[in-house]
Amino acid sequence: MIDDIETLVRCESPSGDHDAVARSAEAVAAIGRRLLGAEPERLVTDGCTHLRWRFGDGPPRVLLLGHHDTVWPLGSLRTHPFEVRDGILRGPGCFDMKAGVVMALHAAAALPDRDGLSILVTGDEEIGSPRSRVLIEEEAKTCDAVFVLEASADGGALKTRRKGVSQYWIQVEGRAAHAGLEPEKGVNAGIEVAHQILAVAALADPDRGTTVVPTALTAGTTTNTVPAAASVAVDARVWDAAEQDRVDQAVRSLTPSNKDARIRIAGGINRPPLDAPASADLFALAQTLAEGLGVGPLTEAAVGGASDGNLTAGLGIPTLDGLGAVGGGAHADHEHVVVAELPRRTALLAALTETVLAHRSSSAATNARGESGAGQR
Incomplete structure (x- = not known):
C-alpha cells in the first residue's frame, strides 16, 4: 500500500x-x-x-x-x-x-x-x-x-x-472617473462592494453554525481612478437545508446601496x-x-x-x-x-x-x- x-x-x-x-x-x-x-x-x-x-x-x-x-x-x-x-x-x-x-x-x-x-x-x-x-x-x-x-x-x-456549501460571486459595476480631478462624476464600485461585503457577512448565524464569509476581493485598476468594477467571492456553510435556502434567497435579494451602481450575483448552492x-x-x-x-x-x-x-x-x-x-x-x-x-x-x-x-x-x-x-x- x-x-x-x-x-x-x-x-x-x-x-x-x-x-x-x-x-x-x-x-x-x-x-x-x-x-x-x-x-x-x-x-x-x-x-x-x-x-x-x-x-x-x-x-x-x-x-x-x-x-x-x-x-x-x-x-x-x-x-x-x-x-x-x-x-x-x-x-x-x-x-x-x-x-x-x-x-x-x-x-x-x-x-x-x-x-x-x-x-x-x-x-x-x-x-x-x-x-x-x-x-x-x-x-x-x-x-x-x-x-x-x-x-x-x-x-x-x-x-x-457535513455542512452544506454555497459559493457566490458578487460583481459590482460602477463608473470610472479621475480620482483627483472629478471623483464626483464616478460611481465607486469599491465603496459599493464594501457595502455588499457587510450585508453578506451579516447573514451569518453563529447560534445555528451558519458561516457566510467574504473571501477573494478585487476592485479598481489604478491608484488615481475611481473603480469602475469590483467583485467579492462569498463562502457560505450551513448545517441544514432550511438555512441554506435562507442564505441563498438573501444573497440573491441584495440591492445596491448606490442607485447608480449595478450588482450581479453568480453562483449558488454547491452541495447540500x-x-x-x-x-x-x-x-x-x-x-x-x-x-x-x-x-x-x-x-x-x-x-x-x-x-x-x-x-x-x-x-x-x-x-x-x-x-x-x-x-x-x-x-x-x-x-x-x-x-x-x-x-x-x-x-x-x-x-x-x-x-x-x-x-x-x-x-x-x-x-x-x-x-x-x-x-x-
Missing part, C-alpha cells in the same frame, strides 16, 4: 491541470488493474478524467467514492517530498486523498465477491465537482450504501455530518448538507465491525468541510464519510498519514463493503424464494 501511495503522490495532479489529472488517472488505473484484474472505464467530461470500475451485471449496490485530484500545484514535490519516517507518511495530497484511493482499491481486491460493487474516482472534487457531479449522482442512485474515502477527522473519527440520519445506520455497522476486527472504538465527527458524500446523501442514499487515511494536515505543509492505520482501516472498509453486498444478496435470494413459493401456492 505504501508503494502504491508513493506512486500516486509522485504523480502530481492539481485539479486545474487536465493533462496532469489524466496522467494521474493512468497511474490509478494501473494500480487498479493490477489489484482487481480489470480495466476501468475512463470517463472524460470537459477534459477532466475520471475512472470507474463496475462489477456484476446489475446496477451498483455499493459505491466506493474518491478523487485523485489535489490542491497542490505542479512542483510541490520539490518542497514537500514523499517520505516515510517514524511511522508517518508525507507528501502532497497523501492525506487528501491519494491514500484513500489506494485503500479503496486494496479493500475491493480483498472481497471474495465484488458483484454489485462500483468504484468511482473523480478528478475535480477539490474545485467543487463541477464535471463529475452528474456521474456521482447517477452512480449512487441505485446503491444501498456509499462509502467515501475522504480522510478521517481528528483522531481517526468518521465523518457522519450531509445530515446525521444519512450516516447513522452505516456508522453503527462500522462500530460493530470495528470491534470484531480489533480496530478499536470508532468515533464520529461533524465537520465544516464538504465532500462528494454531500451529493450522495442529498439524494437520500445512506452515506458514510471519512473512511480514508488517518492523519492530518489536509492542504497544509504538515499533511501526513499514520502508516499503522492503513491496513486496519482498509480491513474495516472491506468488511463494510462485504457486509452490505452480502445483505443485499441474501435479501434478493429471500425475495426470490418468496415469489417462487407464492407462485406454487
Whole structure:
C-alpha cells in the first residue's frame, strides 16, 4: 500500500491541470488493474478524467467514492517530498486523498465477491465537482450504501455530518472617473462592494453554525481612478437545508446601496448538507465491525468541510464519510498519514463493503424464494 501511495503522490495532479489529472488517472488505473484484474472505464467530461470500475451485471449496490485530484500545484514535490519516517507518511495530497484511493482499491481486491460493487474516482472534487457531479449522482442512485474515502477527522473519527456549501460571486459595476480631478462624476464600485461585503457577512448565524464569509476581493485598476468594477467571492456553510435556502434567497435579494451602481450575483448552492440520519445506520455497522476486527472504538465527527458524500446523501442514499487515511494536515505543509492505520482501516472498509453486498444478496435470494413459493401456492 505504501508503494502504491508513493506512486500516486509522485504523480502530481492539481485539479486545474487536465493533462496532469489524466496522467494521474493512468497511474490509478494501473494500480487498479493490477489489484482487481480489470480495466476501468475512463470517463472524460470537459477534459477532466475520471475512472470507474463496475462489477456484476446489475446496477451498483455499493459505491466506493474518491478523487485523485489535489490542491497542490505542479512542483510541490520539490518542497514537500514523499517520505516515510517514524511511522508517518508525507507528501502532497497523501492525506487528501491519494491514500484513500489506494485503500479503496486494496479493500475491493480483498472481497471474495465484488458483484454489485462500483468504484468511482473523480478528478475535480477539490474545485467543487463541477464535471463529475452528474456521474456521482447517477452512480449512487441505485446503491444501498456509499462509502467515501475522504480522510478521517481528528483522531481517526468518521465523518457522519457535513455542512452544506454555497459559493457566490458578487460583481459590482460602477463608473470610472479621475480620482483627483472629478471623483464626483464616478460611481465607486469599491465603496459599493464594501457595502455588499457587510450585508453578506451579516447573514451569518453563529447560534445555528451558519458561516457566510467574504473571501477573494478585487476592485479598481489604478491608484488615481475611481473603480469602475469590483467583485467579492462569498463562502457560505450551513448545517441544514432550511438555512441554506435562507442564505441563498438573501444573497440573491441584495440591492445596491448606490442607485447608480449595478450588482450581479453568480453562483449558488454547491452541495447540500450531509445530515446525521444519512450516516447513522452505516456508522453503527462500522462500530460493530470495528470491534470484531480489533480496530478499536470508532468515533464520529461533524465537520465544516464538504465532500462528494454531500451529493450522495442529498439524494437520500445512506452515506458514510471519512473512511480514508488517518492523519492530518489536509492542504497544509504538515499533511501526513499514520502508516499503522492503513491496513486496519482498509480491513474495516472491506468488511463494510462485504457486509452490505452480502445483505443485499441474501435479501434478493429471500425475495426470490418468496415469489417462487407464492407462485406454487
